[in-house]
Amino acid sequence: RKEVEQDPGPFNVPEGATVAFNCTYSNSASQSFFWYRQDCRKEPKLLMSVYSSGNEDGRFTAQLNRASQYISLLIRDSKLSDSATYLCVVTQEGGSYIPTFGRGTSLIVHP
């Protein structure tokens, strides 16, 4: 079983739609959580960190559920430019630091 799992999609949604992705992780000792965005044939870039209290950045909201070991990303009012792959990242701190990436969820926003 992979440590970090995501639904690969693709999620195909119209402009203006609200879409949500989940990511589950298996290691309960995980401490830091992130969403990265990767455009086609580009490098991953940080979208947002996911804190225990949840956080919001404009149209994007991230939540962490430690009890159920998952994080979520909600995108409201989808734009064409949101089309990308969204990577969930989980890390452990202390000792050997190994960030574990999910395989990514593909989002396609169409007109």
Next chain:
Amino acid sequence: DAGVIQSPRHEVTEMGQEVTLRCKPISGHDYLFWYRQTMMRGLELLIYFNNNVPIDDSGMPEDRFSAKMPNASFSTLKIQPSEPRDSAVYFCASTTTVYTYNEQFFGPGTRLTVL
């Protein structure tokens, strides 16, 4: 700052040849990571360095792979001999610390094709 710099951007080689990928991290970043990305396996951490010292190389697939960081501004990932299954995009990333919520900055990647 120019960001993380990788070279070459594309590399096409034949099986059995030696391949060397290069990375220049962002100045002041103490941590450097090498990743490999394929459709089948996603993004995998190969090795990371802290202050030029390799900390964890458990992700390095086999002895054909080696990585060095001779100074704070340069790292190499070498594959010798290369095989078709090594075809992937190799990313280098750097960050200042791993002990807080800290962003990793990725280079543009090297797209390697082994024929």
